Amino acid sequence: MSIKLIEFDVMDESEMYRMVREIYAESNAENAECRYPEIVDCEEAIKQEEILAMDFLRTFLQNEENKYYVLENDGQWVSALRLTRISDFYYLEALETSAEYRKKGFAAKIINEVILLLRKRGGVIIRSNVDKENVPSLATHRKCGFEIEEENGINYLTGEQSEYLYGMLYIDKNSI
DSSP: OOEEEEEESSOOHHHHHHIIIIISHHHHHHHHHHHOTTOOOHHHHHHHHHHHHHHHHHHHTTSTTEEEEEEEETTEEEEEEEEEEETTEEEEEEEEEOGGGTTSSHHHHHHHHHHHHHHHHSOOEEEEEEETTOHHHHHHHHHTTOEEEESSEEOTTTOOEETTEEEEEEEOGGGO
């Protein structure tokens, strides 16, 4: 098994398309159902959601503080997350593992690989939000050393709080 962490601060169209189709396919289908209830053809709604996702990626990566990380296993992209540097911490979002690779430890692996990479660059403080009902994600975050910091998670890009999210915090012991 050959596992590799890939860091993106720029993506070409084929890389964006690959990410949207391979890792975020399930989320795109769920989002399409909610966002486009008037579109009867499910495939058309998913196409619209994929266009929106690629537009988001283009915009997100224009900010030099933003990075996307992909975990590759034997040439397959299996898991991804995005990271934004905000003041003295990193904000982790969009942690997802492709459906066929779940329950194999890839989500924890990508988080831990990113922590190791960030540790080489200095102190590591990471905040993240997890849906209170997403038991697997909560377990993964805890396995990686995150603790619940806020009962109502904060979107650190907008400042909005949500009663449906836990605000999670990881502090590397070397950062204290």
